[in-house]
Structure formats: C-alpha cells, structure tokens
Amino acid sequence: MEEERALAAFAALSQETRLRIVRLLVQAGPEGMAAGAIGEAIEATTSRLSFHLTHLEHAGLIQSRRDGRFIIYSALYPSFSGLIEFLMRDCCQGHPEICTPAVAAMACACEPAATGKA
Template identity: 50%
Template sequence: MELNDATIALAALGQATRLSVFRLLVEAGPEGRMPGEIAEALSLPGATLSFHLKELAAAGLIQGEPRGRYICYRADFDAMNGLIGFLTDNCCDGDRSQCLPASDTSGKGAQKVGKD
C-alpha cells in the first residue's frame, strides 16, 4: 500500500460512524451485510448510512455487490490487510518477534514494547 492510499483509508476510518460501520462489516466476514441490517445495528438513518458507505467505498475499504434489487456491502479484507501491513512494516526496528501479530485480534496477546 502506498502512503497516499493509507492516508485516504485512515482518514475514512478516522470518523466514528464510519469506523463502526467498517468494524461491523469486518465482523460479518465475506458474506457482508445489507444496508438495512447495518442501519438497524447502528441505529443510523438510511441517508446517513449511505453517505458513510460511499466514503468507505471511495477509500477502497469496502465493496458493494448487487444482490437482487439491493446492494450487499462487505469489508475489503485485502485492503484492510494492506493497511495493517503498511502500518506495521518495519515494526520494532524490523524485529517482528517483539510485535503483536496482526492476525491476533483478541487484544489479549498484546505486549508492551519497551521497559516498564
């Protein structure tokens, strides 16, 4: 991922509602969610959700796929992993054994870097 792409993605995720939408789509996995489900889960009006979905799609973080008369949205996991890779590239001066693996999403395996 290039610096400009990472900047655009981080700017999109830097807004609380968009971050919540993105996390919900990540949780949904490759099946994604329909806009009505997203709006209901996050208590968002349809117009507000539509705006945020457009911004996330423009940042390359989500994809919409037609399903009948509707569009199903899902997280773009390649883009997400690209962003994580960009952020953690050369982590801990290249000693990745000191870093929390990007695939460990539990937060329980987080290590403190540095001395106490």
C-alpha cells in the same frame, strides 16, 4: 499499500459511524450485509448511511454488490491487511521481539467452519 491510500483509509476510519460500519462488516464476514441491516444495526438514517458507505467504498475499505433489490456491502479484507502491513513494514529494525505483541494480536481467533463431513 502506498502512503496516499493509507491516509485515505485512516481518514475514513477516523469517524465514529464509519468505524462502527467497518467493524460490523468485518464481523459479518465475506457474505457481508444488506444496507438496510447495517442502518438498523448502527441506527443511521438512509441518507447518512449512504454518505458513510460511499466514503468507505471510495477509501477502498468496503465493496458493494447488488443482490436482487438489495445492495450488499462487505469488507475488503486485503485492504485491511495492506493497512497493517503499511504500519508494520519497518517495525522490527532487527529486533523481532518488538513486533511479537502486534503479530500475536493479529492472529485470528476464529474457529474453522464445520464442513459437515465426519
């Protein structure tokens, strides 16, 4: 990720409502959430929600898709990986112990989904 794109992403995340939306969408997983459900969860008016979703989409942090009458938004996980990589690119300077806590914090604590096979 280049600096200009990272700056746009961090600027988008620096606003409370947009940060809450992103955290909600990350939690929702790849299937995402309908715009109405996002609005209910963060208690935002339709016009304000639309403004924030557009801002996040332009920053490359989320994407939208139409599903019938609904617009579904989901997090763009590669963008978040790119932001982390951008921040950590020159972290260690030959001392990997410096980065160990950050790397440990990034470890996913999710349990794999059950496949139903025994």
